[in-house]
Amino acid sequence: MTTESFGGIAVAVVDAETPGNVGTIARAMKNFGLSELLLVDPPALDPEGEAYGFAGRAREDILPEATEISFDNLVENYYTIGCTATTNEDARNHVRYPAMTPDELTEHLGGVDADVALVFGRERVGLTNDELARIDALCSIPASEEYPSLNLGQAATITLYELRELTVEESQHPDSLHERADEADLERLFEQFEEYVAAVDHPEPKRDKAARMFRRLLGRAHPTPRETSTLQGLLRRGAERSADWTPEEDE
Template identity: 35%
Template sequence: MWEVPPKRVNIVGSPYFSTTRALEPNDLSAPAGGFTSTRFILVEPSHPGNVGAAARALKTMGFARLVLVAPRVPDVKNEPEAIAMASGADDVLASAHVVDTLADALVGVRWSVALTARMREFGPPQMPPRALAERAHEFVRHGDIALVFGNERTGLSNADVERCSALAHVPANPAYSSLNLAQAVQVLAYELRLAFQAPASTLAVVGTAGQSASSDEIEGMYAHLEEALVALDFLDPANPKKLMSRVRRLFARSGLEREEVNILRGIAKHILLQTKKD
């Protein structure tokens, strides 16, 4: 089971720390394997009961890595409603990490999926939960993956969606497709459990090319590339339109490897050097 790191960082209500900070890569490290390499991230959850119920949903499926991004109730893990709804999954609730931003929660993640109830004009490729789970089985061999769930009322922002590698939608009843946050967590945890327990022969074989780039490495590349495009006058920062959103979508479809990210950053670096000479 995933245990709280000895540093005891990011624990809301901890007697040792009163504030949160960005996670270091080792803060969320875990042994290899789908169940211990999967983070379930709740962005700005509003209701303590949903946080507790999500912890219970994870434990029933064999998962334990819960991350809370800026929960509306700061000490949510100690709320009576959260503890009651955890109903035996108190350990998962108590060991949840609390961070300030989604970027903090995704540090070290190799592949992330945004769960959304509505279609987006821009953003990463979309897939159903079962295909998501089978794809996830490929990435957990290389490092951590993450499933990202939005706020109960507004869901994920477009910026949060664009930060993820893929997009998923639960194909519920069109006449009433609203899933409770904890129910959505349960559905995805179940699909992942099936995929992680399936015989290797029934799943797609993982490519042996390079190591996939982490979320923070890719975000650094986007920032570097945007700077280069501005220097070339190709991107007007005062009127960016949807250029960077389209660029993100393009690269999200390809599944960037670390070496490819380094190549793109090298190109951006030389563009910036040339524009300074000119």
């Protein structure tokens, strides 16, 4: 699934106090495949200052191409998700309740046919109650009750990471680099294991159980073609050596 299925995802930062946090958020956007940065009442972003210093490669495009926007225009033109710290609200006392967690956003956004803006508030106080009342949905990062407040840049990075299935090309996912062996090759490996178990004279009543355990183990491991071939070779040589072994060799 890509962002093209429901529009796009922008990141909005409301009244940030620290330019460095804006740069950190821009960098996180670059990391996770986002490009549209919206700034409501931003601080001055000096190309020689900390915003650009913290932005990494996002200083080349995302940060200089950021758009200043009013909060009114933001809520009028985007499906907004307010990203805030734990609110301690419940169903009886709330401005916007309940809140999703970042890992629930992907499924939620799959049903949204509109341009989306993830809205991050101020470093110290986040989004005001008046602003939250105008937001379409709320996202909050679960954290320790002893200290639930996260740095603005950290909160944005966590949230954008959880959206990677929508924003990062499938070919860039670590899982896409893992090629599982063909089922036919895995079946040959299972057969090789059974031959090995017989060759080493494993107790016959226990052979079926050992074969099942081996199959379950490989089912969880998803071995690559090279790993499968190597295991086949090891089991084959082990079986051949066991077949050639005589008791006199240990005397």
